[in-house]
Amino acid sequence: MTEAVHTAPAPPDHSAFMPTYRPLPMVPVSGAGCWLADADGRRYLDLAGGIAVAALGHAHPRLVAALHDQAARLWHVSNVFSNRPAEALARRLCELTFAERVFFSNSGAEANEAAFKLARRVGHRRGGPDKHRIVALRESFHGRTLFTVSVGGKPAYTETFEPLPPGIVHVDPGDHEQLEAAVDDRTCAVVLEPVLGEGGVLPLPPGYVRHARELCDRHDALLVFDEVQTGMGRTGHLFAHQALGVAPDICTAAKAFGGGFPIGATLATAEVGDQLTRGTHGSTFGGNPLAARVALEVLDAVSDPALLANVTARSEQFVDGLRTIGRSTGIFTDVRGRGLLLGAVLAPEFAGRAREAQLAALDAGVCVLVAGTDVIRLTPPLIITADETAHGLERLEVAFTRLVRRWREAAAGGGGPEGTV
Numbered sequence: 001m002t003e004a005v006h007t008a009p010a011p012p013d014h015s016a017f018m019p020t021y022r023p024l025p026m027v028p029v030s031g032a033g034c035w036l037a038d039a040d041g042r043r044y045l046d047l048a049g050g051i052a053v054a055a056l057g058h059a060h061p062r063l064v065a066a067l068h069d070q071a072a073r074l075w076h077v078s079n080v081f082s083n084r085p086a087e088a089l090a091r092r093l094c095e096l097t098f099a100e101r102v103f104f105s106n107s108g109a110e111a112n113e114a115a116f117k118l119a120r121r122v123g124h125r126r127g128g129p130d131k132h133r134i135v136a137l138r139e140s141f142h143g144r145t146l147f148t149v150s151v152g153g154k155p156a157y158t159e160t161f162e163p164l165p166p167g168i169v170h171v172d173p174g175d176h177e178q179l180e181a182a183v184d185d186r187t188c189a190v191v192l193e194p195v196l197g198e199g200g201v202l203p204l205p206p207g208y209v210r211h212a213r214e215l216c217d218r219h220d221a222l223l224v225f226d227e228v229q230t231g232m233g234r235t236g237h238l239f240a241h242q243a244l245g246v247a248p249d250i251c252t253a254a255k256a257f258g259g260g261f262p263i264g265a266t267l268a269t270a271e272v273g274d275q276l277t278r279g280t281h282g283s284t285f286g287g288n289p290l291a292a293r294v295a296l297e298v299l300d301a302v303s304d305p306a307l308l309a310n311v312t313a314r315s316e317q318f319v320d321g322l323r324t325i326g327r328s329t330g331i332f333t334d335v336r337g338r339g340l341l342l343g344a345v346l347a348p349e350f351a352g353r354a355r356e357a358q359l360a361a362l363d364a365g366v367c368v369l370v371a372g373t374d375v376i377r378l379t380p381p382l383i384i385t386a387d388e389t390a391h392g393l394e395r396l397e398v399a400f401t402r403l404v405r406r407w408r409e410a411a412a413g414g415g416g417p418e419g420t421v
């Protein structure tokens with residue numbers, strides 16, 4: 001076999017896919033810890049972590065061992081049977097959180113779908129069919145099923161999918177008056193992400209979350225936290241709300257919960273959770289032994305105080321480093337977020353160019369995410385070391401220094417915004 005030495009690996013081939021995605025030009029074929037590799041063996045530092053999923057990085061020995069061991073025993077029996085890994089996982093979640101009851105599913109959207117259906121059902125039972133309104137935030141993201149995308153606050157994601165489920169009210173995040181005006185006795189639930197992830201990495205002020213709790217108590221409504229992105233240690237706490245001192249009635253988890261193996265969970269108090277009675281909801285795969293066994297390992301690892309302390313320390317290192325890059329290159333004006341869910345906001349003169357910055361970072365050997373078109377988002381593995389963090393920051397500085405120079409030259413010379421890769 002003879003191959004040209006400098007042939008790049010084949011680009012992504014999505015010709016047989018529905019065109020929902022636009023994959024990056026590098027196709028990873030393996031991963032270990034915080035690193036990904038393409039077919040040529042070129043290594044990339046992964047600060048995207050599969051969108052806040054690979055909390056323990058790639059191919060973590062503990063997860064690989066748990067998966068192999070369980071794979072050789074029992075994969076799936078459906079909920080016609082109970083299974084020991086799911087039982088242990090539910091018990092452990094209840095020990096570690098406000099929760100007293102758990103429903104397992106396979107994704108964030110499904111965890112939220114169950115949460116919203118449960119909230120509607122509790123509303124019906126407390127106040128009759130009129131008590132069905134859900135108050136949610138503009139720019140929030142809760143998944144892509146019809147109900148969850150309707151509760152989400154991005155009109156672009158629901159266009160052409162109408163008619164949508166009715167009874168959903170949106171308010172601007174952080175606006176106390178709008179919230180106060182929206183919540184009334186017809187409200188069954190207020191739904192919040194403690195940090196809006198897809199919506200631009202926007203932490204909600206603690207006072208706003210407390211206000212939501214008070215309004216829910218006043219109007220006999222449920223407070224629902226979508227912690228699909230913020231949960232499982234991401235913010236330096238097992239769940240972000242544990243640092244806010246506000247307990248929800250329902251909280252959802254997914255993304256990092258399985259460390260890359262699909263699993264979602266809807267957590268609730270006993271009073272609320274017990275109302276999802278036999279036959280009212282279900283899932284074929286939810287809580288299967290393979291997923292539950294892996295998630296049990298993840299949960300154990302991400303509730304370890306040493307790991308959570310690493311999240312906080314690396315967060316400070318990233319924030320300092322990104323602010324320095326922002327000052328030296330002028331590319332960012334603001335760095336925000338909690339723990340290892342961080343957003344660097346592009347300066348107004350570079351608004352809309354987050355994708356170009358993402359491609360430039362990839363070219364320099366670092367995988368990052370975007371949130372919208374104006375924010376570079378980082379959701380690295382929670383196990384990232386100080387050295388890896390320093391390396392990532394150094395590569396980003398090189399990439400963004402070059403990129404800003406090119407952007408400025410193009411602006412001065414009348415060139416277009418193209419030419420990143």
Ligand SMILES: *Cc1c(COP(=O)(O)O)cnc(C)c1O
Pocket residue numbers: 106107108109110112141142143144193197198226227228229230254255
């Ligand atoms: C990713 C995400 C979801 C959807 O999760 P899927 O597993 O893609 O269905 C829901 N809510 C939040 C906050 C998310 O970040």
